[in-house]
């Protein structure tokens with residue numbers, strides 16, 4: 001099978017959130033960047049597992065500037081066969097989706113694995129756009145997948161449970177927790193990754209439809225109000241009269 | 247015109263759909279245009295959406311919850327009625343179709359918005375980013391727009407009266423993704439919709455101790471949640487796991503019991519309106535994110551709180 005995994009790069013989960021240039025840009029100073037966990041732990045690993053059973057190749061694709069190549073190499077170290085970087089700032093969801101779709105359009109991938117959301121912008125929207133551009137079925141929030149022949153049975157998370165769906169290849173899915181188990185790259189993988197192909201492709205012309213104007217930090221949380229552990233009537237009173245939540 | 251997709255799984259509108267309708271109706275007012283709600287499938291009382299401010303409800307038949315066919319139908323209706331903005335809830339269905347609808351309409355899309363737009367300089371919407379640690383403002387530059395609304399972001403508002411439901415002669419394409427069964431979590435209140443959530447961490451020491459937490463949840467009419475190590479250890483089912491790798495929730499009240507408040511846990515809960523933390527360690531990081539804190543042994547504090555809640559409920 002010919003599989004594509006779309007990876008994004010995000011600040012480390014514990015990175016401080018601050019903005020610069022009059023709150024118009026994320027302040028990257030001192031921030032460690034990682035592969036988006038949903039892409040790395042679940043989408044990439046499930047694609048590798050599928051290749052291990054069915055044969056074929058796993059290509060990783062990233063839309064981003066040259067500074068992201070360490071993240072792409074990590075995906076190769078975990079086991080992807082080759083990588084493509086589309087040389088552009090990922091300025092908006094519609095822009096990124098357009099670039100991914102333009103690349104994938106004539107490649108006949110059997111499936112495209114993406115993450116359920118990036119942990120910085122939390123958009124959860126690029127995969128559906130890619131699926132529509134390519135006119136492919138889309139299974140969001142996939143937390144389990146079995147494959148038999150040309151059909152995949154996938155569990156997708158829904159409110160308060162899961163729905164089991166069945167779909168024929170090719171399709172696009174977005175990966176949620178449960179789809180696979182995280183893999184740590186080993187020394188051999190890291191060595192091999194250096195020699196694997198990483199192709200840089202220029203973006204197609206496309207005018208983004210959405211522009212980021214500015215960021216804002218929430219007002220600082222007021223000091224916690226401590227309540228005497230002996231006096232839970234007081235806590236109930238505060239929740240009722242002050243917070244008005246019960 | 248503002249078109250609101252009022253999702254109705256199992257023939258009923260959930261709160262998230264009613265919030266989207268309320269939002270769409272207020273947006274239409276702001277834009278001095280009409281708000282129309284779209285329902286797909288059989289819904290007992292679709293006309294009641296008029297109470298939330300739409301002037302019309304349109305309906306198409308069918309019950310395929312396949313992203314491709316549903317998105318096509320929503321986009322077709324938007325096209326036929328000439329919608330300028332399409333609004334939908336940011337639910338698992340919204341996530342399945344929003345991007346597809348946007349591509350079909352050539353529309354710019356922003357997901358998970360949490361406030362009405364600012365129209366003074368174009369169309370600028372706000373949404374939480376970085377798991378709620380910040381907000382971003384986006385300008386949508388295309389003529390058509392598709393928004394999804396974060397749940398619990400705006401209060402429900404009844405401003406109108408029931409309206410007529412008009413059936414549209416649009417049919418859903420046959421689904422390419424077949425549903426082969428739904429497994430619902432048994433009993434209890436589904437976590438993503440709960441107004442009150444009682445959540446437990448490793449401080450409870452073991453699954454056998456969960457009874458005190460369940461009693462509190464019961465007294466409050468709350469859903470239950472847990473930290474990741476609790477789910478990983480199998481003390482509680484995985485669908486209760488909240489945080490960065492689990493569910494992100496935003497209830498009105500989140501009560502954290504024996505949870506330290508690691509940043510990855512906070513990522514899933516710090517949009518809650520009010521946070522109560524019960525922990526014996528006054529240095530637990532969670533207190534920094536809390537509105538109310540109780541420093542004490544949870545095995546004593548929680549039963550006491552349950553009694554206080556019962557007393558309060560009995561007298562109110």
Ligand SMILES: Cc1cc2nc3c(=O)[nH]c(=O)nc-3n(C[C@H](O)[C@H](O)[C@H](O)COP(=O)(O)OP(=O)(O)OC[C@H]3O[C@@H](n4cnc5c(N)ncnc54)[C@H](O)[C@@H]3O)c2cc1C
Nearest residue numbers: 447448449473474489490491504505506508510511526544
């Ligand atoms: C990439 C990544 C992603 C992660 N994602 C998540 C996630 O989505 N969700 C999540 O929850 N975690 C997540 N984690 C784990 C997270 O970092 C913490 O390890 C975890 O949240 C801790 O769980 P806890 O608070 O239940 O346990 P602990 O940190 O062990 O805290 C237990 C608390 O209970 C208190 N306590 C003990 N006994 C009592 C008592 N008798 N009375 C009162 N208080 C008591 C203690 O003082 C302590 O504060 C993630 C970690 C990583 C690295």
Ligand SMILES: Nc1ncnc2c1ncn2[C@@H]1O[C@H](COP(=O)(O)O)[C@@H](O)[C@H]1O
Nearest residue numbers: 006063090114115117118123124125126
């Ligand atoms: N710059 C990017 N390059 C490649 N894939 C991306 C990029 N941004 C987002 N994606 C994919 O789209 C998924 C959802 O992203 P989002 O819609 O931004 O939350 C991610 O988990 C990735 O799989």
